[in-house]
Structures are given as C-alpha cells and as structure tokens.
Amino acid sequence: MSLEIALLRHDLRVGDNPLLCGPLSDHLLCVHVLDRAWLEPLAGPGVPRIGPARLKFLWESLIELRGELLRRGSDLLVRIGDPVEVVADLALHHGATRLRVRREAGSDETETVCTLGRRLRGRCAVVQVDGGMLFEEASLPIPVAALPATFSAFRRRVERTGQVPRARPSPLTLPPWPRGAARGLPALHALCARAAGWQADPRGAFRFVGGEKAGLARLDHYLWQSDGVARYKQTRNGLLGADFSTRLSPWLALGCLSARQVHDAVRTWEAEHGASASSGWVIFELLWRDYFHWAGRQEGRALFGARSLPVPGTAFRAWAAGETGTPFIDAAMRELAATGWLSNRARQNVASYLVRELGVDWRLGAAWFEHCLIDFDAASNWGNWRYVAGVGRDPRDRGFHVLRQAERYDARGDYVAHWLPELASLPPGAGRHRPWRVAPRRFPRPLAVPAPREDGEWPPAGPEA
Template sequence: MQKTKNNTNLVWFRNDLRTKNNAVLAEACKNGNAVIGIYCFDPKYFEVNKRGFKITEKYRAKFLIETIEDLKAQLAALNIDLLVYHDAPENVIPTVCANHNVSDIYIQNDWTKDEIATETALKSELKTVAFHKIYNQFLYHPDDINFEIEKTPQVFTVFRKKLEKYVAIREEATIEQLEITNRIENTTQIPSLHDLGLEDFERHPHSAFPFKGGETEALKRLDDYFFNTKKLGFYKKTRNGLVGTDYSSKFSAWLANGSISARTIYWKVKQFETEHYKNQSTYWLIFELIWRDYFKYVSLKHGSQIFKIDGILRKDYEWSTNPNQIEKWINGETQSDFVNANMIELKETGWMSNRGRQNVASYFAKELKLDWRIGAAYFESLLIDYDVHSNYGNWMYVAGVGNDPRDRKFNVQLQAERYDEHGKFRKLWLQPSLF
C-alpha cells in the first residue's frame, strides 16, 4: 500500500456507520490531519457461540454489507477512503497505522466486554498512537445528564422524568468535505455473505422489514415515514401492529448499527412538529428513543451483569435448558399459535414486531421457564436490528431479572385476541398459502 508522509487520523468504524451526525468522524476531521476510515468484519462475530447459534446470521450480515457499501460511498463524497477487511481489528489496524503514519485513532465509546477486549489487544500493539473514545450513540449525552451513571434509576419512568424536561438534546455534529490532500491506494474489498460463511437469500415477500442497510436508506425511510406519508402522526395508534411495513417506524435496524443517529430522528420529529402538528404520536417516537437510551445506561451502570443468568436484580430462579422445548420454540411448534407465527416470521425474515418479541420472550422465560439467555442469544443471531443493550435489557426485563418492578407475565392467548383479533397475522405465517 502507498505510504503517507504526514500524520493521519484513523476513524475506526464500529456501530456508528454514518456520516451525518457522527461525532467521532467530525472530531477526526478537525485538526487538519489526513483522515481515513476502517471497518473490520471481525470473524469472531460470525462464529457459532456457546449456545449453538451463529452470532450473526445471514439477515443482519446482509444488512451490514449493504450498510458498509453505502458508508464507503458517503465517505468518498467527503474525500475520505474507507478500508474494509475481513479480519480482526487487532490483526490489521497496526499494519494500517504503520503504512499511513497514523497518529490518532478515533472510535465510538463502547463499553461491552467484547469491544473492550479488542481495544485492549490493539492498544498493547499501538503504544505511540493516541486513542480518542467519543460517546456517539445516545440521545441524551452522558456528559449532559443530571445524575451519575452509577445512580441510573432502577425504573424507566424515573429515568425519563429526570431527563426529558430538564436536559437538552445536543444539536447534530456537522462535517464538510475535506480537501483532497493525499488519496491512498485502496484495494480492499467488502466481503460477500459467502465470504462470511453464510448463504445468500432473497427477501421474503411477506417481510415487514424489506428495507436495505445504509445511511442513504435510513434517511429515505425517515423522510418517507415522517414527511411523505405522515405516518409519524399515527405512530402511537399503529405501533403494536403485526403486518406490513408501516405499523411502526422500523428505524431500529439503522439505529442498531449506527447508520442513523437517535439525535437525527429527534430533530426531524421536532421539524415535523413545527411544520405540521404535535400530538401523542410525535411524542411517543421520542419516548421510544428514551427507552433505547435507558437500556444503554443500564448497561453502562451494570456492565457484564446484564449477560448473567440472575440479571441486574441478581434473582435466583430455576431455569431449564430443555433442548426439545428450545427447538420447538425456535421452529414455531409450541402450544401457542401466536408464539409460533411470530417465531416463524423471525426465522424466515430476521424481523419480529415489538409486540411479538414481548410475547415470545415472556412465553420462553415465564411459561417454559427456559434460560432466558438462550432466547437472547437466538435473537442476537437472527434479528436484523439486534442491539446488545436493548436485547439483553429487554430479555432481563421480561424474565423478571431486570428493570420491571412488577415482574409481569404475558397471557399470549389474550394478547393474540387483542392484537390479532381476526387472525390475519397468524394466517400469514402459519397458512401462507392463503395469501
């Protein structure tokens, strides 16, 4: 690779795969150094985990590949090259730093165990390179909140009330096109699904999430959902839907890999309220963004305890690992047709509604009394919009070892009657020939 003479800032992209409102990228572009980006398809995230599932299955992997393709194009428009490797960061970043005289590495501040282990391994190799860790995934920035992270409230409502009327949301970070100083030779290739050990597929015709990955698609969806169709104005009424693309915003997948930011969505809601109207639905979308923040703060506060069987409440329940029951749940062969329809939708599309997730998780943990971490690991593997904090936060919540003071159990039959009154959703996935 062609070597550069002047100091270079390296932006190490992880789950912040965007150019708009990317505080890490904006910071890296400030000091006049050359800027290059890097993304690693780390093989460890495509292995089979101890629960027997591939950590990243084909649905999320394809969405990620599309996202990186788009990120590369968006960065190129800013005169920034993106190097892409199918290798562990600790294997390739030291060589990139040597070849391009990298003096500083800019990364999103992540705190979960796998990310910290990778950073630690890399820092031991790069003792002369400065690392800049920047919080880049919150609605409410940790530097702005009015309590210590260690005192994050145990109950969401308390958390929300402490913030929403008293803490301002930051404006979006901006970045301008850089001058072309020394474009690098970049022969790296974005891997295919086959390269990652996965099979290619066609999106299911009944999928409620037929969207592609990437910042361009995320902003297109935002514009369509808010301003073209004005579906935002009905969000609170439709958000518990089960069939179709527009019962909910579907932003979660782009939020999960950072191809759109929570603050971008927030400020677009405010624009909608200014230009059109403000109602319960416009508020409720922000309410859901606050929930997302909450699970990140819970994760910051409790660390790896969110992955442990007794959860953050450290409750000692008896959990089963019955493989037959687990398989029946995965394959949609339980005694509940509502659970079955949702699980088949997940298996066939990599997507499930929020209402479905709550029901199948409650059934898994409270009805079958199976180790909730197995269900969480299956969701991690299959869901296009997997987010470590929301996934484990929600599973703990439903299993009774998290932030739910009421320790509720869903009556899946009553839920089906309420949210799928005429059986349209169940027929779609259990009797697809009817559609």
C-alpha cells in the same frame, strides 16, 4: 504529516458522526472490522452471532458508506478478523498518531478498545467519543454511575433538566487516504456473496435496505409521506403491514442513522403539524434506547448473565423453529426467521412464552435474537430480555398471557393465518389462536398453555418500534 484512524463499528454514516467531525489529522484511514468471532457458532444455540439477514444489511451499509466517503475524498477499508490485531497492525504499519473510536455499550467492544489501548500505548493515542445516542455522557443530566434503577425515573430527570443537542451536519470533505494504504471491501466479497443471496420473505411487507440513504428515506417516508407518526401511538401494537411502526431500528442499530437525526426530524414535523401523543411516543422510545445504552455501559459484562449458556433442549428448539403449537408464538418466530425482524408486540410475547411458559433460560432467547435480528443492538436486546426474565434493573413480573394478547391484538387471527397458512381454513376469531379446541384432530395441544396471570406491560426499547 499526521495520520489517524477512525474505527467505524456501529456508526456507519457520515451525518452526525463525531468520528468524522472536528479537527482531523492530515490523513484519515476509515476502517471497519467484522469480528471473525461473530461468524463462529455461539455456545448454547449453536448459531453464529450474526445471521444472514443482518450480514446482508451490514454489507449494503458498508457499500453505501464507502461511496459517501469516496465522494468526500476519503475511502473505507473493510477487514474480517480480530479487531485488535487488524487495527493495531494498521496503526503501527502506517505510523498513526491517533485512533478514534465510538464508546460502545457492549462489553466485548469495550474490551477491544481497552486491549488496543494497552497494545498501542506510547505509540498511538486511543481516543473514545460518544455518538449515535440522544445524549453524550457530558450532556447527560445524570452521572452514568448514578443511573436510576428504573426507566421512569431516568425519563423524569431527563425531561426535566436535559436538552437534546442537534445532530451535526455531514462533512463536505474529509482528509485524504494515506498513501499506499489498501482500499476497499475485498475481504467481505466471498463471505457476503452468501448473504447477498438471502432474501426476506415477501410476506413481511417491508424490505430493509442497509445504508444511511435508505435510513433517511424511510424516516422521510414515515414522517412526511405516510404521516405514520401522526397515528403511531394507536398503531404501534400492529402486526401486519409496513407503516404501523417506524421500522427505524435496523438503521439505528448499525448507526446508519443517529438518534439525534431522528429526534431532529420529529421535532421538525411537530413544528409544522403540532406535537402529539404519537410523535411524543417516538421520542419516548428513543429515550428508552438511550437508557438501555447507559445501563449497558454501567453494567458491563453483567448485562449478559453470570454463567455460560446452557445446551438447548427440546422446548427451546421448538420455540426457535416456530413449532410450539401456540399459533401466536409460532407465527412470530417464523416471521423472525423469514424476515429478520419482528414487531415490538410480538417480541414481548415470544420472550414471555419462552421464559414463563417453557421455563427456558432467558439468555438462550437473547442469543437467538442476536443471531436472527437485522436490528440487533446489544444493550437493547439483552436489556429487554433481562426485563422479561425479571432479572433486570426493575425486576417486576412482566409475564404475558399470550392467548389473551393474541385475541386482543389479532382478534380475527389474520396475523397467525398469514404466517401459518394451515390456519386460514379455520373461521376468523379465537379458534385460530386455540386450534386444538376447534379442530383437535388436526391440531394437537401446544407444548404449554399459559397459566392464569395478569398481563404485564412494558415499553419497547427504541423505535422498531
């Protein structure tokens, strides 16, 4: 009787999951390992790589995934530890003949698979597959080694010659659990008890719930109930409310949804309502997400910068705490801490402010986002921060004048007053964004006032979006 292991990392779904499709062995052991290193303070900002918002979302996603696997005759084993040690021990203990794992863009995940391959050589085959994106490497119309330096060139090539395959259906049944194997999620209970008590601030107007079912429900709501996709191009720069953006990024980041599932759903909507600039923009952002994934695969560890993270100074700590004195920045950073999410417009502005106005190393900002965000995705997060810093694949100046941005996208100052209630007493308008001018006794000048520059613009990397 043959046995194989499916190592589920950022693919916590049963639909369109190549690890659960195709010819499988007689027995299947599905495993998720939460890397203990993610729970340890990260040099630089001094916080764990995974914060309470994402940890809770992960916990919810794993619980639902286990239920879906049980309904199909399988189960899910969850462990905390070194992924190499945990998976190698399971493979050798159960005599697994094959380990299946998705090929990731992150260098840590890549190194894990390489080390497992060396550890298991001659005893268990390690098979990597592509999944979760619009394209697999075999269907990508450009060799990864020849990936264009700009997204625009990638997009033109893909739209001209690429064809996105349809999502795979969910399997009806799966091979049974191996006899004598441990079951369930006990290792996470104590750890996630803390995360389970974390609650997003209700001012966030939207509650993210982990799991494939919740992701599909959000997709259905956005396309068919709110009809938000019909207005997306006009609303995507919004700051307040639940439906100005798709908010699909957390489910995409953890693999509770695949990009193809979203792509298929949007194309179905277009077949009934007609394609539009707004629906096309959602596909456009899925392409951005693919581009950053393939760029991350190509660049490896260079994606994260060449040196270790510096010790944060006063400016970084003020930025992270939402205490810079610039309301548009402080409101966004407080929303991020309180909800684990931030709109694309706000992300671009807080990143630009940290790098351009405060002169802080961009990698500290990327690491802080990694800790805070529910929808952290290594390739998109670090790729976007490199763009802001002008050290990415297309190193043009993309700095924002955040005060002009604030007055353009939050003309009345409703967003800043929403997250900074002390501003609500000021008249709606520009004064809420420059309170040191209208009420200098109450509001001191900020840490930095933006230098004159033209606003840069760049697209988001996948629907948070």
